[in-house]
Amino acid sequence: MYICNFIFTTSMRFAHPEHLIWLWALVPLVLLIAFGLWARLNALKKLGNLAMLNRLAASRSTAKLVWRAIFTWVAVAALLVAFAAPQMGTRLKEVKKKGIDIVIALDVSYSMLAEDIKPNRLQKAKYEISRLLDKLGQDRIGLVIFAGEAFLQCPMTTDKSTLKLFLDVVSTNAIDLQGTNFRDAILEAARAFHGIETGAAASERNQSRSKVVLMFSDGEDHEGNLEDAIERAQTERIRIYSIGIGSDNPTPIPVFNAQGERIDFKRSKDGVVTTSFVPDHLQRLAEKTGGNFYRIDAQTTGLEPLISELNALQKEEFASKEFVDYDDRFQIFLLIAFSLLVLESLIGDWRKVRQKEV
Structure with missing residues (x-):
C-alpha cells in the first residue's frame, strides 16, 4: 500500500x-x-x-x-x-525562467462549428494551438475562451501539458451566452495577466513585461464593442496577434444531437443561417495594438511566422514553481x-x- x-x-x-x-x-x-x-x-x-x-x-x-x-x-x-x-x-522549488506572458483567446461561438475548414473551425484552431505550444519556449501561457462572454479556462502556467488538457475539453457548449465579445475576451486576458504577481513591485513589473494575446476567431463581431476592446488593450499595453479562421464563402452552421451526430443546420425564419469569415475586425485589433494578423485556412500547415515573431519579443525573468531533484x-x-x-x-x-x- x-x-x-x-x-x-x-x-x-x-x-x-x-x-x-x-x-x-x-x-x-x-x-x-x-x-x-x-x-x-x-x-x-x-x-x-x-x-x-x-x-x-x-x-x-x-x-x-x-x-x-x-x-x-x-x-x-x-x-x-x-x-x-x-x-x-522529491520537492517543489522556485525556478527562474525567461519568457513572455501569453494569453490564448479562443472563440467558442457556434459559428466556429462551420466546416469550411476541416474538420471545423474550432477543431482546426485547437490543433494549431497545440502545435504552437510545442514550439514556444519557457513562456507563461493562459487560456481564455469567449463567445457572448469570456471565461478563464486555464490560468497562466508554464506547464504546457496541463494547458493542453484544458484545451482538449473546450467546446461550443462551454459558454451559454452566444455571440462574439472581443471586449470581454480582452478584459479576462488582462485579469489573467494581473493575477500572476502580487506585492509592491508587481504593478511596475506588470507594465514592463511583454504581454501578448493570441486571438483565434472567425472575426464576426456581434456585440459591436470592438473599439472598447482596442482601448482596453492599449491601456494594459497588451499586444494582440489575431489569427483568423475561415474561408471567404458563406458557410452553414451545423446542429448536432446529444450523440454528436449532425442532424441539421442552424435556421432562422429566413432559412439556413450562414457564417462568413470577417478579417476586418481582427486586422484592426492587431494593427491598433502593435501586433499582427495571420490567417488559418484549408491550406495552412503551421504558424511558424507567428512563432518567430513571438520569440523575437523581449523576454522577462520570472519565477515558477516546479518539481526538481x-x-x-x-x-x-x-x-x-x-x-x-x-x-x-x-x-x-x-x-x-x-x-x-x-
Missing part, C-alpha cells in the same frame, strides 16, 4: 519514455499464456475423460498454474516500466518484479491431497 501511495501521489516522469513502447509486448504475452493454458486443457481432454484425469492427477493445481501465469505477466510489466527509468520529483525509482519496479518471480517459483504446480483413512 505504501508503494502504491508513493507512486501515485508523487510527480513521476520517465528518463527514457521511448522504452515504454515495449509495454505493447504484454499483449502477445498474455495471449501466449492463455494459449498455453488452453493447450494444456485441450491435451488433457484428448487423453480421456477430463473428470477422471483430474481425479488421477488430483495433486496438480490448475488454480496455481493460473496464479503463476499472472505473477509472471505482472513481473514482466514491472521490468518493462523499470527499463524506461521512472523518476519521481528527480530521483531514480526504477528500483521499486525491479523489487516488484523480483518479488513476484520469487512468489511464482514458490507456488509450484502441486497441491496437498488429503489421504483417505483406510
Whole structure:
C-alpha cells in the first residue's frame, strides 16, 4: 500500500519514455499464456475423460498454474516500466525562467462549428494551438475562451501539458451566452495577466513585461464593442496577434444531437443561417495594438511566422514553481518484479491431497 501511495501521489516522469513502447509486448504475452493454458486443457481432454484425469492427477493445481501465469505477466510489466527509468520529483522549488506572458483567446461561438475548414473551425484552431505550444519556449501561457462572454479556462502556467488538457475539453457548449465579445475576451486576458504577481513591485513589473494575446476567431463581431476592446488593450499595453479562421464563402452552421451526430443546420425564419469569415475586425485589433494578423485556412500547415515573431519579443525573468531533484525509482519496479518471480517459483504446480483413512 505504501508503494502504491508513493507512486501515485508523487510527480513521476520517465528518463527514457521511448522504452515504454515495449509495454505493447504484454499483449502477445498474455495471449501466449492463455494459449498455453488452453493447450494444456485441450491435451488433457484428448487423453480421456477430463473428470477422471483430474481425479488421477488430483495433486496438480490448475488454480496455481493460473496464479503463476499472472505473477509472471505482472513481473514482466514491472521490468518493462523499470527499463524506461521512472523518476519521481522529491520537492517543489522556485525556478527562474525567461519568457513572455501569453494569453490564448479562443472563440467558442457556434459559428466556429462551420466546416469550411476541416474538420471545423474550432477543431482546426485547437490543433494549431497545440502545435504552437510545442514550439514556444519557457513562456507563461493562459487560456481564455469567449463567445457572448469570456471565461478563464486555464490560468497562466508554464506547464504546457496541463494547458493542453484544458484545451482538449473546450467546446461550443462551454459558454451559454452566444455571440462574439472581443471586449470581454480582452478584459479576462488582462485579469489573467494581473493575477500572476502580487506585492509592491508587481504593478511596475506588470507594465514592463511583454504581454501578448493570441486571438483565434472567425472575426464576426456581434456585440459591436470592438473599439472598447482596442482601448482596453492599449491601456494594459497588451499586444494582440489575431489569427483568423475561415474561408471567404458563406458557410452553414451545423446542429448536432446529444450523440454528436449532425442532424441539421442552424435556421432562422429566413432559412439556413450562414457564417462568413470577417478579417476586418481582427486586422484592426492587431494593427491598433502593435501586433499582427495571420490567417488559418484549408491550406495552412503551421504558424511558424507567428512563432518567430513571438520569440523575437523581449523576454522577462520570472519565477515558477516546479518539481526538481528527480530521483531514480526504477528500483521499486525491479523489487516488484523480483518479488513476484520469487512468489511464482514458490507456488509450484502441486497441491496437498488429503489421504483417505483406510
